[in-house]
Amino acid sequence: MTEPAVGMLLVATPALLDPNFADTVVLILDADADGALGVVLNRPSPVPVSEVLTPWDDVVSEPEVLFFGGPVSTEGALAVALLRDDDAPVGFREIVGRLGLLDLDTPPELVDGTVDQLRIFAGYAGWGAGQLEGEIEEGAWYVVPALVPDVFRRDPAELWRDVLRRQPGDLAMHSTRPSDPGLN
Helix, strand or coil, X not given: CCCCCCCEEEEECCCCCCCCCCCCEEEEEEEECCEEEEEECCCEEEEEHHHHCHHHXXXXXXXXXXXXXXXXXXXXXXXXXEECCCCCCCXXXXXXCCEEEECCCCCHHHHCCCEEEEEEEEEEEEEECCHHHHHHHCCCXXXXXXXXXXXXXXXXXXXXXXXXXXXXXXXXXXXXCCCCHHHC
16 A cells, blocks of 8 residues: 555545546645645546636646536635746745646736646545545555646546556556446
């Protein structure tokens, strides 16, 4: 069992029965003794960013829609950004390397030219103290390393399978499971 840590991915297993997380890939943004927080990377919404956060529609990466970050606080938004270089703009908090959270209250003109990629998530996934570790121990999540392109895929539909496919050993085999094993 790999411990959840900032910058890692949680990949939902078939044992996870919560429909909010079926076949999801979650980027861990914060993890400590008090709990964990992350965003679902592979749930785009049909809502264009231009309809709800107009100042950011020229900065956000394709597809230029909001993503469902998780079931908690869906009326709020979190922005994950990849910097062009090591010069962080105002309102940027590093997660890992050049990847971090960008405060959406920052005027977009202050980040102009500093952000290479940006994705905006409505809501987030959250766990209380020990909750995520318990779910991992029960077999609900695989904890694997993240790659920056995982966060900003143009078409995230196959992210779950692709993340598992690149894992070593038996874990890669899980990428071939059918959506409905009863049809196999």
